[in-house]
Amino acid sequence: MYMAAAGGGLRLDLDFFDYVILILYFATVLGVGFAARRSIKTSADFFLSGRSMPAWVTGLAFISANLGALEILGMAANGAQYGVLTVHYYWVGAVPAMVFLGIVMMPFYYGSKVHSVPEFLRRRFNRPTHLFNAVSFAVAQVLIAGVNLFALALILEALLGWPLWLAIVVGASIVLIYIGVGGLSSAIYNEVLQFFVIVAGLLPITIVGLVRVGGIDGLFDKVRSSSLGDAALHAWSNTGSSSDNPLGANWFGIIFGLGFVLSFGYWTTNFAEVQRALSAKDMNAARRTPIIGAFPKLFIPLITVIPGLIAVVTISGLGAPSGDLTYNNAIPLLMRELLPNGVLGVAVTGLLASFMAGMAANVSGFNTVFTYDIWQPYIRRNRSDGYYLRIGRYATIAGVVIGIGTAFIASGYNNIQNYIQALFSLFNAPLFATFIVGMFWKRMSAWAGFWSLVLGFLASLSLYLLYLGDVVHFNSDLEESFWGAGAAFVVAVVVAFAVTFFTPPKPENELQGLVYGMAGNNTSGAVILSSEKVWWRNPIVLGGLAVALAIVFYIPIW
Amino acid sequence: MTSDRYEDAEGTKRAARLFDVRRVIGGLFVVYGVIVTLLGIFDSPAEINKAAGVRINLWMGLGMLVVGLLMLLWMWLSPAEAPSKAEPDEERAE
Numbered sequence: 001m002y003m004a005a006a007g008g009g010l011r012l013d014l015d016f017f018d019y020v021i022l023i024l025y026f027a028t029v030l031g032v033g034f035a036a037r038r039s040i041k042t043s044a045d046f047f048l049s050g051r052s053m054p055a056w057v058t059g060l061a062f063i064s065a066n067l068g069a070l071e072i073l074g075m076a077a078n079g080a081q082y083g084v085l086t087v088h089y090y091w092v093g094a095v096p097a098m099v100f101l102g103i104v105m106m107p108f109y110y111g112s113k114v115h116s117v118p119e120f121l122r123r124r125f126n127r128p129t130h131l132f133n134a135v136s137f138a139v140a141q142v143l144i145a146g147v148n149l150f151a152l153a154l155i156l157e158a159l160l161g162w163p164l165w166l167a168i169v170v171g172a173s174i175v176l177i178y179i180g181v182g183g184l185s186s187a188i189y190n191e192v193l194q195f196f197v198i199v200a201g202l203l204p205i206t207i208v209g210l211v212r213v214g215g216i217d218g219l220f221d222k223v224r225s226s227s228l229g230d231a232a233l234h235a236w237s238n239t240g241s242s243s244d245n246p247l248g249a250n251w252f253g254i255i256f257g258l259g260f261v262l263s264f265g266y267w268t269t270n271f272a273e274v275q276r277a278l279s280a281k282d283m284n285a286a287r288r289t290p291i292i293g294a295f296p297k298l299f300i301p302l303i304t305v306i307p308g309l310i311a312v313v314t315i316s317g318l319g320a321p322s323g324d325l326t327y328n329n330a331i332p333l334l335m336r337e338l339l340p341n342g343v344l345g346v347a348v349t350g351l352l353a354s355f356m357a358g359m360a361a362n363v364s365g366f367n368t369v370f371t372y373d374i375w376q377p378y379i380r381r382n383r384s385d386g387y388y389l390r391i392g393r394y395a396t397i398a399g400v401v402i403g404i405g406t407a408f409i410a411s412g413y414n415n416i417q418n419y420i421q422a423l424f425s426l427f428n429a430p431l432f433a434t435f436i437v438g439m440f441w442k443r444m445s446a447w448a449g450f451w452s453l454v455l456g457f458l459a460s461l462s463l464y465l466l467y468l469g470d471v472v473h474f475n476s477d478l479e480e481s482f483w484g485a486g487a488a489f490v491v492a493v494v495v496a497f498a499v500t501f502f503t504p505p506k507p508e509n510e511l512q513g514l515v516y517g518m519a520g521n522n523t524s525g526a527v528i529l530s531s532e533k534v535w536w537r538n539p540i541v542l543g544g545l546a547v548a549l550a551i552v553f554y555i556p557i558w
Numbered sequence: 559m560t561s562d563r564y565e566d567a568e569g570t571k572r573a574a575r576l577f578d579v580r581r582v583i584g585g586l587f588v589v590y591g592v593i594v595t596l597l598g599i600f601d602s603p604a605e606i607n608k609a610a611g612v613r614i615n616l617w618m619g620l621g622m623l624v625v626g627l628l629m630l631l632w633m634w635l636s637p638a639e640a641p642s643k644a645e646p647d648e649e650r651a652e
Contacts (some may be wrong), residue, residue, distance in 0.1 A: 017593060017597055020591065020593065021590060021594075024586065024589060024590070025586070028586050030581055031582075032579075035577050037576075054638075058580060144651060189579045189582065190585065192584065193579070193581050193582055193583050195582055196587065196625065197586075200587075200618065200621075200625075202624055203618070204609075204614050204618050207614065207617075208609045208610050208612050208614050209610075209611065211610045211611065211612050212610035216641060257612075337608075338608065338609060338610065339608075339609065339614070340605035340606070340608050340609055340614065340615060341597065341600065341605070342593070342594045342597035342615040342618075342619070343594060343609075343614050343618050345614055346590060346594065346618070346622075403652070526575075
């Protein structure tokens with residue numbers, strides 16, 4: 001049953017046609033970049049695609065921006081390590097938050113005509129809040145882009161035998177060219193293309209893998225008798241205590257930590273995601289963007305979690321702490337074992353496409369925030385639009401170059417996804433708390449925004465450092481990130497209320513369109529609830545459908 | 559549908575639609591579909607055996623070909639509208 005995976009490393013035997021498929025893809029991506037360049041006349045075209053995209057395009061770009069290779073390899077690794085409990089990352093940890101973003105928060109974002117998440121904070125609170133968020137976002141994006149790039153280089157070295165430096169240069173230059181030249185339009189169009197290529201590349205692994213292990217039933221039988229055991233085949237029934245299931249988290253941690261704080265923090269305030277919706281052509285398209293993205297998200301476990309489980313039962317020795325047989329290599333190992341030349345080329349292309357998708361999302365979010373939220377308001381004000389367009393292009397180059405430099409931070413971690421989770425819990429959880437209180441409580445003062453953000457961030461940072469220093473103990477990195485995010489959220493909310501009582505509120509005329517109930521046009525309850533008569537264009541109906549599907553999908557694996 | 563169509567005076571307004579992403583996806587998938595299908599037709603027994611007996615190249619090739627053609631068909635049936643501010647809510651692309 002077990003395949004001989006121990007020898008020979010991860011090297012794939014690509015032939016001429018595989019390389020043709022790969023090169024055709026690179027050529028197409030660059031072609032899209034140069035074609036998009038012709039449409040860029042202003043900085044708004046470069047950073048926001050001129051607010052012109054249809055909803056299905058922004059929706060697929062929204063999901064693709066999240067479908068970086070770290071996500072794919074990391075979720076397959078989690079699938080191998082934690083079993084079907086990994087679906088929580090999708091059905092609890094993503095879909096509800098995406099629907100919430102579309103239904104409740106997008107009217108504020110899109111309706112206020114801000115061009116970035118930090119800008120929303122500047123208008124709702126004050127400049128210190130804005131600067132703190134803009135800088136922390138910019139730093140996080142560059143870090144994560146670096147992580148992506150380093151992982152890309154490691155994979156290219158392992159799979160194709162390219163030296164690290166060559167892989168870094170090729171990967172970084174392609175992303176640099178298509179974003180630096182074509183801006184957000186190019187990033188978004190390529191993300192839509194990447195979505196299809198990623199799915200086409202990974203689907204054969206699931207199909208061939210399932211045939212090999214005797215279908216879903218055969219797979220579950222084999223997992224049951226593997227070291228993972230039966231507990232790895234139930235999403236909820238063993239979550240009464242965090243020590244009874246492979247994930248190391250109980251139902252409360254899953255729902256509150258992952259499903260609420262981490263996921264709402266990530267999906268609703270991460271500008272690299274929200275930016276895709278802001279480029280939509282009208283309010284309804286913007287609101288449907290994350291909801292349309294939620295539907296593919298429901299099914300992505302098929303090409304991540306299932307291959308992870310297949311790898312556990314077919315590759316002997318998977319789960320080694322280092323070397324070729326780490327959990328992160330589950331998908332590359334299966335590619336080598338199962339795919340003939342042809343689909344193998346598509347799979348390699350899909351994997352590279354997903355690296356670029358992830359990195360491009362970070363870089364295009366970074367260059368916008370750097371230019372609009374750091375350079376323009378704080379460093380060089382009142383220059384021409386062309387000047388800022390040029391700064392945006394320089395920022396793209398700088399972001400990629402710094403990303404290369406920071407890449408090595410990621411190298412110390414076995415499961416890179418957990419490292420990313422830790423980063424997100426530091427930045428995003430307090431941000432979400434600040435947002436949600438500020439959007440629905442007009443009394444919340446400007447300085448309350450600043451302090452809730454800063455102290456929330458410090459709360460999760462201290463918990464993280466205490467955990468790293470072995471002062472506080474958790475069952476897993478993952479459990480730490482749940483609790484860190486939870487602590488950040490609670491601290492941020494408490495501080496928001498406390499500081500508000502000692503500081504003056506913002507004048508109401510400055511809150512128009514930014515707070516619930518202020519300036520009726522975009523943010524009144526009636527507009528949020530009804531906006532579109534045709535049901536398949538109605539965000540509420542579509543969003544409800546997505547959440548209902550997520551619940552239904554849990555039934556067979558309860 | 560050609561890019562020339564938008565390069566008139568108004569063209570810069572909604573310039574991001576200069577080209578249709580469906581053409582890019584459709585085009586690439588048709589080419590991939592043809593290559594992989596042909597490989598699938600001539601797959602050796604060893605390659606089919608590697609894929610647990612599934613003619614995966616053939617099926618994925620045909621699958622990608624169909625997806626690509628559907629994209630092109632969709633584009634042909636409902637071309638992206640010319641830039642216009644009159645009907646901001648219309649979405650012919652859907």
